[in-house]
Every structure is written in C-alpha cells, then in structure tokens.
Amino acid sequence: MKISNARVIVTSPGRNFVTLKIETDAGVHGIGDATLNGRELAVASYLTEHVVPLLEGRDPADIEDTWQYLYKGAYWRRGPVTMAAIAAVDMALWDIKGKVLDTPVYNLLGGRSRRGVLCYVHASGRSIADTIEQVRRLREEGYRAIRVQCVAPGIDNMYGTPRGMDGQQPDLPFVEEGWATEKYLRFVPELFAAVRDAVGFDVHLLHDAHHRLTPIEAGWLGKRLEDYQLFWLEDAVPAELQESFRLIRQHTTTPLAVGEVFNSLYDCHQLIREQLIDYIRASVVHAGGITQLRKVAHFAEPYHVKTGCHGAADLSPVTMAAALHFGLATHNVGIQEYAHHAEETPEVFPHAWSFSDGYLHPGEAPGLGVDIDEKLAARYPYDRAYLPVSRKVDGTASSW
Ligand code: EZ4
Ligand code: CO
Secondary structure, three states, X not given: OOEEEEXXXXXXOOOOEEEEEEEEOOOOEEEEEOOOOOOHHHHHHHHHHHHHHHHOOOOOOOHHHHHHHHHHHOOOOOOHHHHHHHHHHHHHHHHHHHHHHOOEHHHHOOOOOOOOEEEEEEEEEOOHHHHHHHHHHHHHOXXXXXXXXXXXXXXXXXXXXXXXXXXXXXXXXXXEEEEOHHXXXXXXXXHHXXXXXXXXXXXXXXXXOOOOOOHHHHHHHHXXXXXXXXXXXXOOOOOOOOOHHHHHHHHOOOOEEEOOOOOOHHHOHHHHHOOOOOEEOOOOOOOOHHHHHHHHHHHHHHHOOEEEEOOOOOOOHHHHHHHHHHHHHOOOEEEEEOOOOOOHXXXXXXXXXXXXXXXXXXXXXXXXOEOOOHHHHOOOOOOOOOOOEEEEOOOOEEOO
C-alpha cells in the first residue's frame, strides 16, 4: 500500500482547526490534527510546502520510520510548528493502520488498561457563589473531576474565567490588563476553602495557574491548598527552566502538573527523572503524535509520573480521539482534560468517542473513529485569531 495523496484542510467551525488528510492507493484514508492556536497557518504551510511532498509514495504502515524520517530528516528539530506537523502525520497513519487491520487504535497500542478515561471539565466563575453553583451542576451531569477557576476581586480579566476569554478566540491580540499576583494568591485558598465546604471531598478539584507565578510564589500557594486536596495545581510556573520545579517541590505536597506547551520528551525528561511533577500534560497534537507521547508516558511510568493530556477547545476532536485511544491503552494515564467544543465542531468532525458517567471512551470504530466532513468544513473559512496577552497593573507584559 502507498500514500497516494495528502492535503491540509483549514476550517473554523466555532474556532480554527488544521487537519491533515492522508489518502492511500487502497482507498483507505486517515486524518490527523495539526492545530496550533493563534499560529494555525504556520503549521498548515509547513505541512503543505514541506511535508506533503515527502509523503506521496511512502508505505503508510511504517509509522515509526516516517516519524523518524520527518524528525531527523528536517535537521531543524522540535518546536511547536514542526512537532504539530509531525503529530498530524502520525495520527493519520495510526488511523489508517487501524482501518486496514479493522481494529480500534487502542488495540494496536496494547489493548485496554481501563474501562474508560477519567476526564475533567471546567468551572469558570464570576464569583465564589457562581463557581460553587457551576461545580454542583457539573457534578450532577456526572463529572468526577472539575477544574475550578474564578475571577479574583480586583483583577478584571483573568485566565480561565468568563471575562478571561478562555475557550473563545479574540480577533485581535486581546490585552488582559491589571494582573496582580498578590491579589490572586490571597484569593485562591479562599476559593478552594469555600468550594470544599460547599461540595465536600467526593469530587476531584483541579486548578490552573497558567504560568503566572514564580517558584516561591507557587510554593506558597501549593502549601496553602494542601488541606483542600487538589488533584493537581497546573502550570504553576513556566517550565522552560525545568529545575525551577525543585523549589516548588521543597515547599508543597500539592500534586503538580505541567507541559501543555511541551513538544517532546526533551522538554520534560528532567521534570520526570527528578520526580518534580506528578502529571505530564503533553498532548498528542503538540508533542509529536501518538508515537512520541507513548515514549513520554513509558519514560514517566517508573518515576510515578502519570499523564494528564491537554484537551482545551482549541485541540480538535481528532486529537481527542487519538488521546482517548492512547488513554485507554496506556497504563500510567491519570486523567484527560475535556473542554466542550462549539456545536458546529462535531458536525464537521463526526466521532465515535463519547462521555458517560465521568469517563471518556474512544469507541470501537476501526482506526481513530473520527473523520472530517470536507463539504461542511468548506462552509467555515479560516478566521484569523490570537490568544490574549496579559499585562500587569503597571503595563508590564506578563505570561497569559
Ligand atoms: O491556554 O489551550 O489547560 N488548558 C489551558 C488552555 C490553553 C489554551 C492555549 O491555546 O491552559 O486554556
Ligand atoms: Co492549562
């Protein structure tokens, strides 16, 4: 069997997604997600101009060799654009292999390790009372794990809150003004005290600091959150400097998660080897596909580090499908983020994966169990968009 053709489909059903479709001379096709929020067309062009010409004529069965060929062959390694492009090829080839062998991808990855993949959703409040209300509602809908974010008094726009633009895509770089770490740090323990008091401990709670703290500030926060027994504190600090987590670890036993912006094992090997984190958040799409993510997970297993893959609304249903096959099969999977897409999104990307009673399941369709309706996709043209940019009270640029 040979790859006969590959092409990139850019569509915006609710938000922008970049999808690679690989076709074979046997009539079987596969798809992969290549979406890099706010920089979508860079990956689309990397694929169209530089990768697609290399794919035609290759045997789609050789997934590992194709991965190494694209990674080593480019000479210029890693980085979000390159690794999202390789991820899309990788996902599409696993999809094809599953369809050819008439079995779901999880079966090719070792079979089931669990009945379903525990997932967490987002509560995003304007006030503590509003946040508690949302947590209660989500619990009633069957979710067993909930990420809790809430506007802190005195900070107008804040990541993960209704006014903080989470899940939406602003047309222009949107500036969140007035970030003040001390107000945030004062507020978060109060928030979790109130939420635990209202809903008890029979639900996992998570929180995302979104790269905004220094290690010592993160240690301070983690320590004060210990009694509320968080599932994790996410992205406490930016992790370009992996050893910064040593300082946080010395000060708190709150479990730590990081890595949604990581592209490969090389971004997290120190964090894992030194047991500085508890959950690695690398995703299928941004960390080189199923092939690379499996290596991250297998490396992490002896160090007691589990996965908790990024699954925000800017990762397409194709990535979710791949993450769930990986998630069902891989032993040290901890949890999967589950942000709901816009209504139009699953119409463009019909999929077999589903949610039930707190868990996600990839379904039993051969391959990844997800496809793209190209006709419908064409009705939603690319819509230029950027992520927000954050500034402190005095105007200094900060991490969003
Ligand atoms: O900021 O997906 O945990 N989820 C997150 C997300 C990310 C966006 C970036 O495109 O932190 O909201
Ligand atoms: Co995050």
